[in-house]
Amino acid sequence: METREAKPVIVLFAFPLQGHLNPMIQLANIFFNRGFSITLIHTHFNSPNSSNFPHFTFVSIPDGLSESEASNPDVIDILHDLNSKCVAPFGDCLKKLLSEEPKAACVIVDALWYFTDGLTENFGIPRIVLRTINLSAFVAFSKFHVLREKGYLSLQDSQADLPVPELPNLRMKDLPWFQTEDPRSGDTLQIGVMKALKSSSGIIFNAIEDLETEQLDQALKEFPVSFFSIGPFHRYVSASSCSLLTQDMTCLSWLDKQTPNSVIYASLGSIASIDESEFLEIAWGLRNSNQPFLWVVRPGSIHGNEWIEILPKGFIENLEGRCKIVKWAPQPEVLAHRATGGFLTHCGWNSTLEGICEAIPMICKPSFGDQRVNARYISDVWKIGLHLENKIERLEIENAVRTLMTSSEGEEIRKRILPMKETAEQCLKLGGSSFRNLENLIAYILSF
Template sequence: MGTDTELPPHVLIFPLPMQGHINSMLKLAELFCLANLHVTMLLSEYTHGRLRRHANIESRFSRYPGFRVATIPDGLPEDHPRVGERTMEIVMSLLKVGGAEFRKLMETTDALSDGGGKDEGKYDYWKKEELDLMVTSVCGNGGLSPATRSSSVCRVNDVNDPGFQTIIRETRRTALSSGLILNSFEDLEGPILDQIRKPIPNLYSIGPLHTHLKARLESQKSEESSLPSSSFYEEDRSSMSWLDSQPAKSVLYVSFGSVTLLTRNELLEFWYGLVNSGHKFLWVMRPDSIVGDNKDNPNSAELEEGTKERGYLVGWVPQNEVLAHPSVGAFFTHSGWNSTLEGIAAGMPMICWPYFADQTINSRFVSDVWKVGLDMKDSCDRVIVERMVRT
C-alpha cells in the first residue's frame, strides 16, 4: 500500500433487514466505532430508506469518521408488506439476489479493500434465542428444553420447508465462525451460554446492548448519551407528555413490536380486556398492524373514543424512554428478544403474547425460568387479558 501506517480493523455488519435486527446491529456498530474500529453497515435499499426517513442514521454516525453505509437491493417490490409471516420472504429473496449483489458491491467499492481477502475473521451476531436450535437441554433449569413448545422457528409441517432448512443451515454454519457475539449476559443465561460454548468456544455475551451502549456514551460524556432512534416508524413524542400526567407505576405499556399482525377479532379482544381491567394503558398500534379488509377494521379514532378515560393509542414510541418512565408499571409484549431484554433491564413485569419465531421460547423463559412475567401462550381472550392485567 506504500505506507507502514497500520489501519484499524474494519468490520462489515450485514443485518437481516428487519427492525429488531437492525436496531441491535446499529448499537453494536456504534460500540465498535467507540472502540475506534472502522465499520461498514450493509443495509437493504428499502430499510436504509426507512431509517433515513425516521431515524436519521447519517446524523447519528456523523461523528464517527470510520463509519459508512453501503446498500444492496433485497429483491422484493417496494410495496411488499415485510411484516407478519411474510418476513421470511425477505430472507429467501436475499438468498436469491444477495450473494450476487454483495459480490458486485465488493468489486466496485473500497469498503473492505484493506481487509486481507480470504483470511478475514467471520464473527456471527445473533440475538441469542435464534440459537436455541443448537441446545437440546439446559443444565441447571430442571431439564427444561427451550424448544419443546410449538414455535414457527422450531416446528413446521414439512421438514423440507425452504425457510426452515435455511434456519437450520445458517445455525449450523455459525459453528464454523471465528467467534460469536450474543446480545445476552451471563447472569441471565449462564447455563445456556455454557452449552453454546461447547461448539463455539469464542463466544462473547455483551448484552444488553442498549444498556452497554448507553453506559459507554455516558462514560465518554457524549453529547448524545441518550439512545438514538433506530426506528422504521415515526415516533410519537406526545406519548411522553401523556405519561408525565399519570401517577407512578399506573400505566401498562402495550407493544407487539415491528412485524406482529393482529386480526380484527384479536384487536377487539385485547381492547376489551384492557378497558375492562380498569388500568390505564399506553398502546402502540402501528398503522400496518391490522390484517384484513380495512373497511371492516375499527380505526384508531374509534378506539381512542372508547379509551379516553384510561387509554392512549399511538403509532410508535421511543420504547426505552417509555420503559424508563416512572408512570409505567408493566409491559404487555410480543416477547421479541430486544423487547424482552429491555423489559428485564427496566425491571418491568411482563405479560407475554408471543407471535412467532423465537418469541414463544422467550415468553416461556420469562414466565417459567426467570419468573418475571406471565405467558399468555397463543390465547387471545378478553377475560384472560383482563385477569392477567389485574394480577
C-alpha cells in the same frame, strides 16, 4: 511529521428487519466508541436513515426484491429471497471495500445472512456472526435437527403442553418455529443458519451470560467457535434511532401526566399481525382492567385494516385520557419512564432485554420463533411475568393486567425482576461478564 495511525475498520452487514437493525447499529456504535472505523452495508429494502449516524460510512447494495416480494407476509420467503438475490451485490461490494486502505479487520454479519458462509473466506477476511437472540433460544434452535427428526415440530394441539425431553424448560408449543406456507422452507433456513454459524470465526450475542450460564455451557458443546456475550447493547450507547417507522414522541408527554408505575405498555413488535377479533379482545381487556394504557398498534398489523378504525365509536373518548394509542413508540424511553409499570409484549429478545433492564414485569403474547422460548422463560423459569397461554380473550387480558399491576402476585413478580436488572447493570461494569467479553472480542478482532 508524525502521521496518525488509521483506525482499524470493521465492516458490518445488517439484516433489514427492525429487530435485527437495532442491535447491529448498537453494536456498530459500541465498536466506534472503542476506536474502530465503521462501514455498514445495508440493502435498499428497509434501509436505515444514515443521517442519524454521521460517524459511520453507509454502503447500500441492491437487493432485487420486487414490490410484491417485499410485501410478502411470509417472512421466511423474504429471508430466502434476500439471501439468494444479495449474493452477487454483497460480493461486489466487499471486493471493492477490501481493495481500499486501510483493509478491514473483519466482517460482522447478521446470522440470517446465511449465504455468507464460505463467501467471506474466499476474500480472506474473518467473518463474525451477530446472533440477535438470547442463549436459551439459541440452544433450542441448535437442536432443530433433533426436534424435526422426532416429529416434535408437527405435533397437534392435544400434545402442545407436553415437556420437551431435550429442552426441559420448554413445552412442545414453546419450540422456536416460524409459520410459513412450506415447512421445508423453514428447515432450509435453519440448516443454512446453523452451517454458517459453525463455520464462522465467532458469534456475538446481545445477551448476559450471568443470566444463562447453563445455556452457555450447552451452546459451547454444540458449537466449536468463540462466543462473546456482551449485552445489553443498548446500555453502552446513547439512544440514536434506527427505527424504520416514525416514532410518536407525544406518548412521552402523555406518560408524564400519569402516576408512577400505573401504565401498562402494550406493543406486539414490528412483524407480527393479528386478526380483528384478537385486536378487539385486547382492546376491551385493556379497557376493562381500569389501568391507564399506552398501546402501540402498527399500521397494517390488523388483518384487513389500515389502523384502529374498527374500534367501537367513542372507545377512546370514553376512557377520558386513560389511554393513548400510537402507531410506533420510542420503546426504551417508554420502558424507562416512571409511569410505566407493566409490559404486554410479543417477547422478542430486544424487547425482553429492555424490559429486564428497567425492571418492568411482563405479560407474554408470543407469536413465533424465539418469542415462544422467551415467553416460557419469562413466566416459568425467571418468573418475571405472566403468560397468555390460551386463546386471546378480553377477560384473560383484564385479569393478567390486574394481577400484574395491582395484586400481591404482581408485587412478587416485581421483586424478582429487580435482581435481574441489577445483573444487567453489573455485567457492564469493570470486571463484569459483558465488560470482560467485550475486551476479549476487541483483542480477538485486533489479532486477525
